[in-house]
Amino acid sequence: MQVIERNSDLRTVLGEVKKKGLRVGFVPTMGFLHEGHLSLVRAARQENDFVVVSIFVNPIQFGAGEDYQDYPRDLERDCKLASAEGCDLIFSPPVIEMYPPGYATFVEVENLTETLCGARRPGHFRGVTTVVAKLFNLVAPDQVYFGQKDAQQALVLKKMVTDLNMDLQFHILPTIREDDGLAMSSRNKYLSPRQRREAAVLYRSLQEAERLIQGGVRSAQDVKAAMVSLIAGAEEAEIDYVEIVQAANLLPLERLQGACLVALAVRFGKTRLIDNILLEV
């Protein structure tokens, strides 16, 4: 497995790969890889001839006071994990390679970014779409892989791909969970033992939503109220949002119908966790 830091080296290697007609699968990440990422690498391995994983903690998707400086980083460990899954190339550019002095171009998807996490983290999705557009241009992948845990991110990026006529296949794979249901995330590392125990309430609240909806409840308000009261039982939990929206466009729902996304963001101390489930009503 090669580890490459420079755009020019990446282009040289991938130029050769493309010349051979190999199919390139790409998994963009911010590193500190966990089973969620590795499930994406495994899918990319199965469905492509050459697998690229990027590891780049993208400063422009973090707001002021967010965890850019503290975000966990361990390139050596990531390389071992990715290599064990059959990754062919890690691209881990320094910030200056992605955003040299004078950098001035940004990609923005409207509407889908104005709700849920977009409403609470101004500029976040503009940072995500910009870096992912750059990475797609650098890697020119045939297929790309993202996790359902970041449901809004996946939807926003899929829209970018469609709107900008990017020629690639977009895959969204299921959320991978710990034994108690907590969605895997690099940020779980920040949790104290008590916060970690309490954080299992997030998935329990999503399962409660599913149980209520399958039992016939159709009022979004009632389902959200039940989730909020469950989460409130965890002492350190502070709800950022609990929402039920239309899965295709993230517009709010009052009466539940069709494909629904039940999504939440909850803080445990300084750590903000997100999770969601998709339900067909």
Ligand code: PAF
């Ligand atoms: O999901 C992530 O880790 C990041 O938002 C991504 C897609 C790699 C862009 O920096």
